[in-house]
Amino acid sequence: MTLTDETSTIPAGGPTLEQVRRIVTELPGPRSAAILARKADAVASGVAHSMPVSVVAAGGGVVVDADGNSLIDLGSGIAVTSVGNAHPKVAAAVAAQAAQFTHTCFMVSPYESYVDVAEALNRLTPGDFAKKTALFNSGAEAVENAIKIARKHTGRQAVVAFDHGYHGRTNLTMALTAKAMPYKAGFGPFAPEIYRVPGSYPYRDGLTGAEAAKRAITLIEKQIGADSLAAVIIEPIQGEGGFIVPADGFLDAVVAWCRENGVVFIADEVQTGFARTGAMFASEIFRIEPDLITTAKGIAAGLPLAGVTGRAEIMDAAHAGGLGGTYGGNPIACAAALAAIDAFENDGLVERAQQIGTVLTERLRAIRENDPRLGDIRGHGAMIAVEFVDAETGAPDAALTGAVAKACVAEGVIILTCGTFGNVIRFLPPLSIGDDLLNEGIDVLAAALERA
Structure with missing residues (x-):
């Protein structure tokens, strides 16, 4: 879609983006919904997507959609934009x-x-x-x-x-x-x-x-x-x-x-x-x-x-x-x-990955102290996952995982699931993300767990 005068004010990616989570419409908003409708008509249905948005800019720890929603990025395009989207170098x-x-x-x-x-x-x-x-x-x-x-x-x-x-x-x-x-x-x-x-x-x-x-x-x-x-x-x-x-x-x-x-x-x-x-x-x-x-x-x-x-x-x-x-x-x-x-x-990104891993594991372990549905927390650096299970049996709980991920997405946090049993949420934030956004993303996850 060619940018119209109305959309041409969308900010560029990289470090110029304001590093904040901001939801101004339901997801998807009207512009994203229109683009996703075109996708359904034009793109083979086997090419699925997990986020109900159409992206126009990304950088640091956020992704901005066509409706101006700013989402916390905890996926990095599946571990691709580790240095940060639109990195200036x-x-x-x-x-x-x-x-x-x-x-x-x-x-x-x-x-x-x-x-x-x-x-x-x-x-x-x-x-x-x-x-x-x-x-x-x-x-x-x-x-x-x-x-x-x-x-x-x-x-x-x-x-x-x-x-x-x-x-x-x-x-x-x-x-x-x-x-x-x-x-x-x-x-x-x-x-x-x-x-x-x-x-x-x-x-x-x-x-x-x-x-x-x-x-x-x-x-x-x-x-x-x-x-x-x-x-x-x-x-x-x-x-x-x-x-x-x-x-x-x-x-x-x-x-x-x-x-x-x-x-x-x-x-x-x-x-x-x-x-x-x-x-x-x-x-x-x-x-x-x-x-x-x-x-x-x-x-x-x-x-x-x-x-x-x-x-x-x-x-x-x-x-x-x-x-x-x-x-x-x-x-x-x-x-x-x-x-x-x-x-x-x-640019100190190896060390930054270690710091991100510390924040993620400490926050997730604190949540697990009061919630046995977090069966296992594992990983290294900025590659951390939590496996969700039935609190009584320890069996994989894919339904809970899906519900938590869906709730996080609705609140503007990009969350990815994985696992043979579909019961794992994985965290792959860009190494350019700040601790404030990282912690806010975990706050959203914790709130979703309480409601699930």
Whole structure:
């Protein structure tokens, strides 16, 4: 929709936005409702949305809709705008690159910014060994290529993923993803030679990390066989599955087994990467060095970019022309990534994620003292979740979760749900959010719980 004189006064994004929650209409307001009605007519119904608004500006810790409502952002576009929406460094870098050139295809005419991003990822990702990187467009694309690389390197075909894992919506990544609805139902058959084993879910399984690893490894050895296995892929903290943090020692044991058996260990850090967990990468928290790491989301502050980074000898297994894509490592996305990485490294955002995590966990634990429906509070840094349960049985309570999320949305707080059982609310605020907005968002959540 072209902005009319009436809407042209809508403020720009970034730091110019007033950092305040303000609801001036019911959600959706009339302008958002009109746009959403057009969406229903023009956009495939499979492309759903959770917020009843049409966004016109965002920055800091707020999102502004077409009716002038200002909402607290506790989602960051699913962990994408970690540096903050319309970050000035990113906006300036994107504008400058767009004025130079927008595309050549790196496979035809290479450019320096792609190499710069690759060098940055090689430097920043865990592991004191020679690395190389290839750039793509999305997290799912990165995961697909990581599997391709691992299969070519090992000469094996089988891949192991874990219960509650999420890795994308393409055919191969749907096979890796655990949850059927809405990600897989009716879309099969899926790619073959994908196997699933239980991981570590301390709140639900009660196992130590060593016990959970032994269970998984035993199943792999008995039902698949190490000689057939190309790769094991796991999110260090499982995202869509419910922000599940594995018990200490679980990932270490799985990595050690992979090393002993020549299996490529892939850490899917699409959601956990780039300061989100209070470390540049979640693998650092668990003191593991993956063979390959997939990245996307926060890497380019909203521009489509993804990467696979790993041991040089594994990354070089693919033949010339075996990796790539028309838009992979687009120059505008690379410019955004370099600006975002500058912000992550030099603007104190890793430390800010840790501070946000402290605020969230302390507030949520205080609420749980008087409300046993908050079964588990978990996560690291600015990646925190609460699992809602029946207070008497401990069974997952998806109905309560949905009611609380709906109430928060109506009050102008962007809240995301997740979890295999649909009973988890996750907090992924931009690292640019202030403590006042963060606490106000939790206040709204607490009030919604009291009413539920």
